[in-house]
Each structure stands twice: as C-alpha cells, then as structure tokens.
Amino acid sequence: MLQKDFLWGGATAANQCEGGYNKGGRGLALVDVVPAGKNRFPVALGKLSYKDLPADSFYPGREAIDMYDHYIEDIRLFAKMGFKCYRFSMSWSRIFPNGDENAPCEEGLKFYDEIIDEMLKNGIEPVVTICHFDAPIGLMEKFGGWKSRQMIDRYLAYCEAIFTRFKNKVKYWITFNEINMILHLPFMGAGLSFKEGENETLIKYQAAHYELVASAAATKLAHSINPDFMIGCMLAAGNYYPYSCDPDDVMDSINKDRENYFFIDVQSRGYYPSYALKFFEREGINLDMTVEDDKLLRENTVDYISFSYYSSRLTSANPELTDKTAGNVFATLKNPHLKASEWGWQIDPVGLRITLNSIYDRYQKPMFIVENGLGAKDTVINKETGKELTPGTEEFREAVKAGLATVNDDYRIAYLKAHVQELMKAVEIDGVELLGYTPWGCIDLVSASTGEMSKRYGFIYVDKDDEGKGDLARFPKKSFDWYKEVIATNGEST
Numbered sequence: 001m002l003q004k005d006f007l008w009g010g011a012t013a014a015n016q017c018e019g020g021y022n023k024g025g026r027g028l029a030l031v032d033v034v035p036a037g038k039n040r041f042p043v044a045l046g047k048l049s050y051k052d053l054p055a056d057s058f059y060p061g062r063e064a065i066d067m068y069d070h071y072i073e074d075i076r077l078f079a080k081m082g083f084k085c086y087r088f089s090m091s092w093s094r095i096f097p098n099g100d101e102n103a104p105c106e107e108g109l110k111f112y113d114e115i116i117d118e119m120l121k122n123g124i125e126p127v128v129t130i131c132h133f134d135a136p137i138g139l140m141e142k143f144g145g146w147k148s149r150q151m152i153d154r155y156l157a158y159c160e161a162i163f164t165r166f167k168n169k170v171k172y173w174i175t176f177n178e179i180n181m182i183l184h185l186p187f188m189g190a191g192l193s194f195k196e197g198e199n200e201t202l203i204k205y206q207a208a209h210y211e212l213v214a215s216a217a218a219t220k221l222a223h224s225i226n227p228d229f230m231i232g233c234m235l236a237a238g239n240y241y242p243y244s245c246d247p248d249d250v251m252d253s254i255n256k257d258r259e260n261y262f263f264i265d266v267q268s269r270g271y272y273p274s275y276a277l278k279f280f281e282r283e284g285i286n287l288d289m290t291v292e293d294d295k296l297l298r299e300n301t302v303d304y305i306s307f308s309y310y311s312s313r314l315t316s317a318n319p320e321l322t323d324k325t326a327g328n329v330f331a332t333l334k335n336p337h338l339k340a341s342e343w344g345w346q347i348d349p350v351g352l353r354i355t356l357n358s359i360y361d362r363y364q365k366p367m368f369i370v371e372n373g374l375g376a377k378d379t380v381i382n383k384e385t386g387k388e389l390t391p392g393t394e395e396f397r398e399a400v401k402a403g404l405a406t407v408n409d410d411y412r413i414a415y416l417k418a419h420v421q422e423l424m425k426a427v428e429i430d431g432v433e434l435l436g437y438t439p440w441g442c443i444d445l446v447s448a449s450t451g452e453m454s455k456r457y458g459f460i461y462v463d464k465d466d467e468g469k470g471d472l473a474r475f476p477k478k479s480f481d482w483y484k485e486v487i488a489t490n491g492e493s494t
C-alpha cells in the first residue's frame with residue numbers, strides 16, 4: 001500500500017501552458033524565443049541566435065493554452081480528477097520582467113497568489129518549480145545567461161520574492177527543472193550560446209556550477225524563511241543499460257549514468273564526485289569555484305529528489321553500433337525488447353522501477369516522480385456515435401458544447417497504468433521512499449522538444465493546433481476517468 005497522503009497529481013510548466021507572454025507586465029523569457037519547427041534544436045542548443053529569425057517564428061508557444069486566463073477552469077478539472085497536488089512553474093519574468101529590477105512585480109506575484117489560492121480551495125497541494133526553461137531574456141542579454149556568476153544573485157532575488165510571498169501556502173519547491181539539460185539543450189536549459197572555437201564543455205560545466213551553487217543558496221534561504229519548506233532538485237532521469245554483458249559496455253553505461261547523476265551527486269551529497277574532478281582534470285577544465293561555494297554546497301543539500309522519467313536508455317562501448325532512436329534529446333541505441341512512441345521514445349515501465357531503485361540506493365532520500373507520460377497524436381471523436389471530429393469544424397464545436405467530444409486514449413492509459421504498477425512495486429516490494437507522482441502535461445500543452453501542440457500528454461484535451469488555431473475549449477479524454485479511479489483507490493485500481 002502507498003502511504004495515505006501519497007501525492008497524486010499532474011505537472012505542467014508556465015512556459016508551455018501559461019501563455020499571456022505580454023500580459024501582467026511579464027518580460028520576455030528564454031523559451032519565448034525558441035521557435036517551433038526546424039530551427040528549434042539549433043536555437044535550443046545555442047547554435048543559432050533567435051535574433052536571426054523572423055518575428056513570427058515563435059507561435060504557438062507564446063500563447064500556449066492560455067492558462068493565464070483559464071486557470072480556474074483548469075484547476076477545477078484537476079480537482080474533479082481528485083488531484084492531491086499540482087506541479088506547476090512560476091514564470092521568473094512575471095516576477096522580475098527584465099531580471100534585474102530592484103523589486104518584484106506585484107502583478108506577477110498576485111497572479112500566482114490567485115492560482116495557489118484556487119488550488120488550496122480545492123484541496124490541492126502546490127508543488128512549485130522555480131525555473132523551468134524560462135529565465136528572463138534580459139539576463140541572457142546582460143550576462144550571457146548562466147555563463148555568469150551574477151545570475152546567482154538574480155536567481156536568489158527571485159527566490160526570496162516568492163519564498164517570502166508564499167511561505168505559508170507552498171511547501172514543496174524544485175529549484176531547477178531538469179538541471180542536466182544544461183549539457184543537452186544548453187540554451188533552453190541555461191541561456192547559453194556559443195561562438196566558433198569556444199570550449200563548450202567548460203562553459204556548460206561552469207554554468208552547471210553556478211546553477212548548483214544557486215540551488216544550494218536557495219535551499220539555505222528557503223529554510224531560513226520557513227524551516228518546513230521541502231526543497232528538491234530535479235533530473236531528467238532514466239538509467240542507461242549496457243548493450244551487452246561485455247564489461248566494456250557495462251563500464252560505458254556507468255559513465256553515461258554519471259553524466260546525469262553528477263548533478264544530484266552534488267545537490268544531494270553536497271560535494272563534487274571524484275569521477276567529475278578527474279574528468280575536469282583530463283579535459284583541462286578549471287572552474288571558477290570558491291571556498292564559499294564549497295561550504296554552501298556541503299551545508300545545503302536537498303530535502304528530496306525529483307525527476308522526470310519517460311524512457312530508459314541503452315549504450316555500448318562499441319562504436320559500430322549506431323542504430324539510435326530519433327526524436328529524443330537523449331538519443332539512445334534501440335533496445336530490441338522495447339516498443340517506442342511515435343516520437344521514438346522507448347517505452348519501459350520496468351525502467352522506472354530500476355531508476356527509482358538506483359536513485360534511492362545512491363542517496364537514500366525521498367523521491368518524487370514529477371514527470372512521466374506518453375506524448376501521442378490524439379483523435380477526437382463523438383462519444384455517442386464514435387464519429388471522428390475534425391477540429392475547426394462546426395460539428396466539432398457543437399460536440400464540444402454538448403459534452404460529446406472525447407478521445408479514446410487507451411494507448412495513454414496503457415502507458416501510465418504500466419508505470420503506476422511499477423512505481424507501486426518499487427514502494428511495496430523494494431521499499432523506496434516516494435512522495436508522489438505527477439504525470440506530465442496533465443492538460444495538453446506545447447511540447448518542449450517540438451514547440452508544437454500535436455504531441456499531447458493530457459488527461460484533458462485542449463482545442464489548439466500546431467498553427468495556433470483552435471478556440472482553447474477543454475474536455476476530458478478517456479484517461480481522465482481512469483486516472484480519477486487510480487487516485488480514488490490510492491493506486492490499487494489501475
């Protein structure tokens with residue numbers, strides 16, 4: 001049995017659902033300038049400047065599903081599903097539009113006050129990601145993003161504003177979404193861009209160091225404001241399997257895992273692991289790392305470890321093996337034992353149990369699965385006639401109005417069901433400590449890797465397409481009732 005207060009819920013991020021990019025005094029943020037389509041990865045990787053793109057490239061991310069004006073309706077739908085918690089992110093540039101103001105923007109704080117109050121009214125515990133791919137553009141322009149140590153103070157000013165304002169309303173915080181994205185999508189993760197000939201590895205690890213110090217300093221600050229705050233780190237997780245039992249493959253998988261676990265090693269243990277120090281030595285990487293940084297890291301480790309899990313990964317020391325998955329930031333070898341999503345993300349529920357066990361064995365701290373799910377193309381149907389409905393048509397709108405539109409997303413239910421069953425085994429059989437589970441994109445939103453709407457994760461459908469068309473109507477999919485039952489039975493009925 002899971003504990004009675006297990007936190008079932010869902011997860012989103014401001015940058016992918018909130019919209020209202022120019023409302024309430026909000027300044028431009030990182031993701032506002034990462035376009036959909038073929039230029040998305042070059043910009044997210046810091047190889048192409050958004051300034052070289054036409055101004056209309058950034059649709060539909062900036063308006064997303066307009067949760068800015070729909071949050072009451074959305075939170076009530078979450079409450080209907082029985083959510084115990086809701087993980088969302090605050091938009092840094094709503095609180096400090098340019099990043100460097102002396103005082104926070106009251107309108108931004110008020111907006112989150114209202115959202116949180118609505119959640120609390122509905123018995124939903126807020127879980128707040130402080131930064132989810134969306135530092136203010138002003139700070140990118142001024143400092144080159146997390147290349148600069150000055151980002152730490154700006155981040156802390158933001159943290160102080162929200163910790164103080166919400167100290168009696170929010171308990172669970174996450175300092176950075178998927179902090180290891182610095183290595184994989186450096187512009188999206190940390191506002192980094194690179195010039196020809198620069199040492200990218202050095203820049204990425206320096207930025208990582210500043211974020212790690214900022215995270216530790218935020219943990220210290222948080223506990224001084226409210227000792228009951230629970231501060232978590234967050235990793236894009238998913239263990240690497242060795243391709244074979246060849247010891248070289250096994251060693252290779254250990255090294256690949258370390259690239260990601262490096263971040264939690266520092267955030268949870270409080271010091272740099274020896275394999276990382278050796279790596280820096282070999283690469284000639286000399287980081288700006290002070291005695292005070294070291295002290296901060298050691299004295300302010302996280303209270304819990306949160307992570308996203310979509311897929312396991314597969315690696316080999318043999319360079320001749322090149323059959324990799326496409327469509328995933330973490331390209332991996334194809335695992336013959338696994339099926340994959342339409343985007344090539346390999347589906348591995350047991351991998352979730354393996355990942356939970358690895359993390360718990362390594363750190364012995366409570367964990368929180370804050371993202372998991374299946375991105376898929378959904379087809380809307382009329383639930384009475386079974387007829388397919390085309391968004392944008394009169395028939396579609398009529399069916400939505402009459403409460404007859406739905407999606408029979410059995411594929412999503414199958415994915416989530418298998419993962420919930422494995423997380424239950426990890427708790428009940430292996431004894432890992434798990435605080436909660438918040439499937440990603442509990443309401444359809446813009447995809448981080450494609451910048452489009454058509455890769456959907458939600459229990460709730462949102463009428464909006466890749467061109468930004470649609471009237472934003474929301475309605476439950478079949479998975480909505482399935483998840484409601486899972487929550488109502490505390491995971492016993494899947």
Ligand code: BGP
Nearest residue numbers: 013177178375446447448449450
């Ligand atoms: C994670 C991000 C999310 C989210 C998710 C799904 O990396 O934290 O922001 O989008 O992945 O990815 P995608 O939207 O690319 O399918």
